[in-house]
Amino acid sequence: MSEQQSLYDRLGGIYAIAGAVDIxxxxxxxxxxxxxxxxxHAHHGDPANAPGYKFLVTAWSVQAAGGPRCYPGMDMITAHExxxxxxxxxxxxALEISSTLNFCGVPTPEHTEFMDIIESYRSEVVEQRPKVA
Structure with missing residues (x-):
């Protein structure tokens, strides 16, 4: 395996990522x-939204892992504000993501690298509340 391979390639590309996102x-x-x-729950809890949500999460994951630029959704701040x-x-x-990666047999280096990407978005996803003095 080339050390030049992207995380996207090391995860198995679009089919592997889409399969993991489905789970x-x-x-x-x-x-x-x-x-x-x-x-x-309103954002994604309706099962009728599942196909579209799976598409967006797959596209985001592909792009975040260094694959083709294909995510058509909002940036993380706007999507979660x-x-x-x-x-x-x-x-x-994050625990569900990690558990899914484990279930899919993702090797430790790739698992850690993807979870580091997830963690890097915490400040864009979590509501920022003023600190109480």
Whole structure:
């Protein structure tokens, strides 16, 4: 394997990423902690939204992993600004992502690299509340 390969390539490309996202989104739709936030539930909780949500998460993941630029959605700040996502809710989603990567047999280096990408978006996804003095 070339050390020049992108994470996208090392994850197996579009088919592998789409397969993992298919599993992930089903897990997210079933996760009570994630869906306890009414904003998040309305954002993606309706099963009728699953195909579109899977498409967006797949396209975002492909692009974030260094694959083709194909994500047509909003930037992460705009997409999440009205959802009032807490650190705990972000952690619940991150745990589902990590569990899905484990389930799909993603090797540790790629798993860690993808989770580092997820973590790098925390400040754009989690609602920033003023600190109480």
């Amino acid at each position: 992930l989104v089903d897990r997210l739709f079933a996760n009570a902690s994630v869906n306890a936030n009414e904003g998040v 009205t959802l009032e996502i807490t650190d705990e809710q972000f952690d619940a989603v």
